[in-house]
Amino acid sequence: MTAQQQPATAGVHAGYRPAGEQRPLTPPVVTSAAFAFANHAEAAESFALKRAAFTYSRTGNPTVSILEQRLAALEGGTAAVATASGQSAVALALLALLQGPRHLVVSARLYGGTVDLLTDTFADFGVRVSFVEPGDLAAWEAAIEPDTVGFLLESVTNPQAEVIELEPIAALAHARGIPVVVDNTLATPYAYRPLEHGADVVVHSVTKGLGGHGTALGGAVVVGSFDFSDPVRWPQIAAPRERYRGDSLLQRYGAGAYGMLVRSKFLHDLGPALGAEAAAQLLRGVETLAVRAGHVARSVEELAAALEGHPAVTRVHHVSRPSHPQHGLAARDFPRGTGCIFGVELVDEALVAPFADALELVTLAANIGDARTLLAHPATMTHCRLSEEQLRAAGISRALLRLSVGLEDPRDLLADLTRALDAAWVGAGEPNPRAATAASGISPRPTPADVYALAATAAARRA
Numbered sequence: 001m002t003a004q005q006q007p008a009t010a011g012v013h014a015g016y017r018p019a020g021e022q023r024p025l026t027p028p029v030v031t032s033a034a035f036a037f038a039n040h041a042e043a044a045e046s047f048a049l050k051r052a053a054f055t056y057s058r059t060g061n062p063t064v065s066i067l068e069q070r071l072a073a074l075e076g077g078t079a080a081v082a083t084a085s086g087q088s089a090v091a092l093a094l095l096a097l098l099q100g101p102r103h104l105v106v107s108a109r110l111y112g113g114t115v116d117l118l119t120d121t122f123a124d125f126g127v128r129v130s131f132v133e134p135g136d137l138a139a140w141e142a143a144i145e146p147d148t149v150g151f152l153l154e155s156v157t158n159p160q161a162e163v164i165e166l167e168p169i170a171a172l173a174h175a176r177g178i179p180v181v182v183d184n185t186l187a188t189p190y191a192y193r194p195l196e197h198g199a200d201v202v203v204h205s206v207t208k209g210l211g212g213h214g215t216a217l218g219g220a221v222v223v224g225s226f227d228f229s230d231p232v233r234w235p236q237i238a239a240p241r242e243r244y245r246g247d248s249l250l251q252r253y254g255a256g257a258y259g260m261l262v263r264s265k266f267l268h269d270l271g272p273a274l275g276a277e278a279a280a281q282l283l284r285g286v287e288t289l290a291v292r293a294g295h296v297a298r299s300v301e302e303l304a305a306a307l308e309g310h311p312a313v314t315r316v317h318h319v320s321r322p323s324h325p326q327h328g329l330a331a332r333d334f335p336r337g338t339g340c341i342f343g344v345e346l347v348d349e350a351l352v353a354p355f356a357d358a359l360e361l362v363t364l365a366a367n368i369g370d371a372r373t374l375l376a377h378p379a380t381m382t383h384c385r386l387s388e389e390q391l392r393a394a395g396i397s398r399a400l401l402r403l404s405v406g407l408e409d410p411r412d413l414l415a416d417l418t419r420a421l422d423a424a425w426v427g428a429g430e431p432n433p434r435a436a437t438a439a440s441g442i443s444p445r446p447t448p449a450d451v452y453a454l455a456a457t458a459a460a461r462r463a
């Protein structure tokens, strides 16, 4: 993104201007696996990576390339590599740093699939990982080992939607020559741009808020400007490699070397390439990012405020609540909100199933950033492979629910949520929370007046 372009503009325009004879106004969907060459010399140079060209869609495709440029622009990065999923983006970004069985320091508040990758698959290959409380700077420092090659954290955590203060963590990492990888999936570049706060690499599950419709999986590694020039510490980038005919990637691609390592080695060798059709769907979602994200941020605040008062709820996890310890930090670093999710802690785990089963509009599903509002129970769904100890470390209780707010009118969402909470509460033998105000005993649904009163209370609290 040029300095002047806001997310709403870059989301629509970056990476594509109509050109050629036909000038399609929208990005063309190029579903070709391979690309033809004019002659033998052109083919040989392209495969030797001496000429920028599309060769085979596993390592580059015109439609995917538009998405890559758009995401790089939105994040203020130098380049981006798109992948088949967010999971593969996280894996490739880290593999390009690891170059063997090294050590990573990572936040204890990570998406469950990332924890699986680190503690199981990477562990099988000898990678060691230290988990730390993301807000505890001394813990990050104490966990560093001589072969630590990366820090990994999420800008907004899942499922509690906590935020991080990135600058001090990045300053510590950089003082020790360690790059910082930030998963910016939940915030999206509409709300937060980690590279501006000290990150070196940004990863995304584009499946989520960026794509916005839950119709296609995709991921991206967005590259910043870390100094990888030490050939002892970063031989995979700064030392000569047989694979690149005795050149180092740094020699050939300068600041683009890390991105080329991700693309030309890991995307090429492991193969998690994004398809052109999925890229086109995700591009369409990115075009509406700013409009959607603004609406969702307002709905999240409204719902978080309104649900806090329900007797079946012990705590709402969202930084927009003035009682939240990160309220001030979020107001400073995340003025456009923190994305689509917030956590709701029920008074008892036993209320989880009746509440989930009583919902009619909100749907039980393990995705986030969809156009539809979705509910997940992390302890039995997204984070079900975590041990009790890992769940505790991640701050996930068995009574915690995650809501991913979609594009519906928040008043309809609130009506559905409060009705299901009431049903679970009454089913558990507690007095009906509306009985005091209802004219005749138990009312199975909140009336429209109830809903508007809750919304008005929420708005008044915010004002």
Ligand SMILES: Cc1ncc(COP(=O)(O)O)c(C=O)c1O
Pocket: 085, 086, 087, 088, 090, 111, 113, 114, 154, 158, 183, 185, 186, 204, 205, 206, 207, 208, 217, 218, 219
């Ligand atoms: C923060 C975060 N990172 C990465 C991923 C993995 O992305 P994907 O499902 O696109 O593979 C997810 C998925 O939920 C996520 O929430």
